[in-house]
Amino acid sequence: xxxxxxxxxxxxxxxxxxxxxxxxxxxxxxxxxxxxxxxxxxxxxxxxxxxxxxxxxxxxxxxxxxxxxxxxxxxxxxxxxxxxxxxxxxxxxxxxxxxxxxxxxxxxxxxxxxxxxxxxxxxxxxxxxxxxxxxxxxxxxxxxxxxxxxxxxxxxxxxxxxxxxxxxxxxxxxxxxxxxxxxxxxxxxxxxxxxxxxxxxxxxxxxxxxxxxxxxxxxxxxxxxxxxxxxxxxxxxxxxxxxxxxxxxxxxxxxxxxxxxxxxxxxxxxxxxxxxxxxxxxxxxxxxxxxxxxxxxxxxxxxx
Amino acid sequence: xxxxxxxxxxxxxxxxxxxxxxxxxxxxxxxxxxxxxxxxxxxxxxxxxxxxxxxxxxxxxxxxxxxxxxxxxxxxxxxxxxxxxxxxxxxxxxxxxxxxxxxxxxxxxxxxxxxxxxxxxxxxxxxxxxxxxxxxxxxxxxxxxxxxxxxxxxxxxxxxxxxxxxxxxxxxxxxxxxxxxxxxxxxxxxxxxxxxxxxxxxxxxxxxxxxxxxxxxxxxxxxxxxxxxxxxxxxxxxxxxxxxxxxxxxxxxxxxxxxxxxxxxxxxxxxxxxxxxxxxxxxxxxxxxxxxxxxxxxxxxxxx
Numbered sequence: 228x229x230x231x232x233x234x235x236x237x238x239x240x241x242x243x244x245x246x247x248x249x250x251x252x253x254x255x256x257x258x259x260x261x262x263x264x265x266x267x268x269x270x271x272x273x274x275x276x277x278x279x280x281x282x283x284x285x286x287x288x289x290x291x292x293x294x295x296x297x298x299x300x301x302x303x304x305x306x307x308x309x310x311x312x313x314x315x316x317x318x319x320x321x322x323x324x325x326x327x328x329x330x331x332x333x334x335x336x337x338x339x340x341x342x343x344x345x346x347x348x349x350x351x352x353x354x355x356x357x358x359x360x361x362x363x364x365x366x367x368x369x370x371x372x373x374x375x376x377x378x379x380x381x382x383x384x385x386x387x388x389x390x391x392x393x394x395x396x397x398x399x400x401x402x403x404x405x406x407x408x409x410x411x412x413x414x415x416x417x418x419x420x421x422x423x424x425x426x427x428x429x430x431x432x433x434x435x436x437x438x439x440x441x442x443x444x445x446x447x448x449x450x451x452x453x454x455x456x457x458x459x460x461x462x463x464x465x466x467x468x469x470x471x472x473x474x475x476x477x478x479x480x481x482x483x484x485x486x487x488x489x490x491x492x493x494x495x496x497x498x499x500x501x502x503x504x505x506x507x508x509x510x511x512x513x514x515x516x517x518x519x520x521x522x523x524x525x526x527x528x529x530x531x
Numbered sequence: 532x533x534x535x536x537x538x539x540x541x542x543x544x545x546x547x548x549x550x551x552x553x554x555x556x557x558x559x560x561x562x563x564x565x566x567x568x569x570x571x572x573x574x575x576x577x578x579x580x581x582x583x584x585x586x587x588x589x590x591x592x593x594x595x596x597x598x599x600x601x602x603x604x605x606x607x608x609x610x611x612x613x614x615x616x617x618x619x620x621x622x623x624x625x626x627x628x629x630x631x632x633x634x635x636x637x638x639x640x641x642x643x644x645x646x647x648x649x650x651x652x653x654x655x656x657x658x659x660x661x662x663x664x665x666x667x668x669x670x671x672x673x674x675x676x677x678x679x680x681x682x683x684x685x686x687x688x689x690x691x692x693x694x695x696x697x698x699x700x701x702x703x704x705x706x707x708x709x710x711x712x713x714x715x716x717x718x719x720x721x722x723x724x725x726x727x728x729x730x731x732x733x734x735x736x737x738x739x740x741x742x743x744x745x746x747x748x749x750x751x752x753x754x755x756x757x758x759x760x761x762x763x764x765x766x767x768x769x770x771x772x773x774x775x776x777x778x779x780x781x782x783x784x785x786x787x788x789x790x791x792x793x794x795x796x797x798x799x800x801x802x803x804x805x806x807x808x809x810x811x812x813x814x815x816x817x818x819x820x821x822x823x824x825x826x827x828x829x830x831x832x833x834x835x
Contacts, residue, residue: 327685333630387624
């Protein structure tokens with residue numbers, strides 16, 4: 228595996244179809260699953276980018292305490308089969324104060340946008356830079372950031388990037404908590420409370436698969452699992468269409484049920500995707516509950 | 532020469548360094564000079580795009596009457612040595628209503644931005660699409676659109692596109708009028724009045740080369756040449772820095788002196804670039820007056 232710091236080196240080292248796995252580092256099995264997917268898809272070169280992008284953090288957010296550990300990430304990336312690890316300094320990404328911003332409307336205006344103004348423009352701008360500077364053939368993103376995935380699909384089509392966007396399943400701890408680099412900031416007590424997000428979503432997944440199609444009823448199941456949990460503050464629970472991220476009162480198309488909550492000092496998000504089975508008119512939906520690890524996560528090994 | 536309608540075909544036909552000449556069609560020697568420059572630079576494939584981009588026209592602008600003639604352009608492009616002519620339909624460029632906009636601040640906030648709100652975002656978005664979808668190594672733009680050139684340089688750096696931006700000189704008719712596709716919309720009388728823009732700029736070029744460094748004095752020379760011309764309405768005359776497009780009271784760095792005026796029903800722009808010779812402290816500047824045709828232009832042959 229080569230570790231490089233410039234876009235030019237990444238391009239120079241790309242052979243065959245290039246698969247890109249963009250990350251902010253502090254890797255877990257969610258990120259690593261994309262590397263395996265890229266290998267399976269036949270990408271000739273798997274590039275992982277590792278950059279904590281200041282543009283996508285608000286002034287009151289956790290940029291300063293976002294976990295970072297390049298040595299740890301380097302080992303995990305190499306073991307997973309990354310060919311090129313692109314870990315740029317701030318100067319490579321923003322040699323001068325940037326004047327250019329990629330603004331996405333539509334799917335970038337709901338849910339997270341309300342709680343994190345400017346987040347999607349910052350994310351869209353850096354993803355555009357990665358696509359422009361690396362010229363990948365495929366790029367891998369997690370379904371955990373369901374809205375981000377919708378925004379990136381929209382941006383990729385709108386800007387005519389010839390990049391296939393691949394969405395990977397959510398990877399969960401054995402107790403259901405979705406893997407996130409931010410989980411290392413949870414206290415032991417908050418860690419237990421945080422598993423409530425998944426429990427609520429699984430209850431809603433059961434209901435949706437049993438035929439419940441009323442959005443508010445599905446949302447209520449998630450809220451119920453989090454109610455009266457000390458230290459858990461729900462930001463939103465919402466059923467939204469998968470492509471446009473518009474609130475759905477009736478589950479009648481591909482959708483995701485999303486939850487965002489502050490648990491202790493950490494803001495967590497999670498969701499289940501709900502996809503119609505066969506003809507939508509049949510009203511049958513199947514839930515993507517993600518993948519549960521049957522072993523300890525690399526996040527459990529040591530932590531900070 | 533191949534004429535293609537999709538980004539995928541353009542990429543499929545690119546060999547060696549790809550040079551891109553973006554145009555809105557109705558070609559003249561300004562556009563064709565970029566093709567020659569690309570040939571001289573050693574580009575393996577010269578791609579010319581031809582698309583009248585609705586996003587960069589305001590609601591009261593001349594989108595509907597912008598001149599179009601694909602057969603004429605095809606012949607001129609082929610004769611000039613274009614390898615691939617990319618003439619997409621609206622459906623290829625905007626298959627769905629786009630949600631994504633590339634917004635440039637800094638150099639895109641002065642001069643034209645005041646008269647044409649939304650113009651630069653529309654232009655920046657379509658140029659981003661061309662760079663994303665074609666993946667050129669070099670791209671050629673005219674110095675006539677001096678501010679556009681500054682905005683594109685900014686956007687290219689900010690978005691990490693590995694594209695070298697080449698600015699070509701202004702090509703002028705024998706009487707000095709800068710070539711523009713819009714010139715075909717000038718009446719015979721307006722055509723004569725329009726040459727005043729160039730005459731004013733040349734007077735200012737003489738003054739600058741003789742040592743005049745006061746911005747307002749240079750601007751006054753351009754205004755004087757246009758004053759009392761019937762049918763000519765000056766929009767702005769301004770000395771601006773070449774990279775940031777900030778107004779200069781003192782000519783002390785690379786700059787351009789720009790004029791915009793409505794002549795009859797047509798809005799025209801023109802400029803001279805002023806570049807320091809040797810050490811800026813010497814105060815010597817040389818004007819780029821463009822290139823005058825010593826023959827009739829392809830714009831004179833027939834018209835519409």
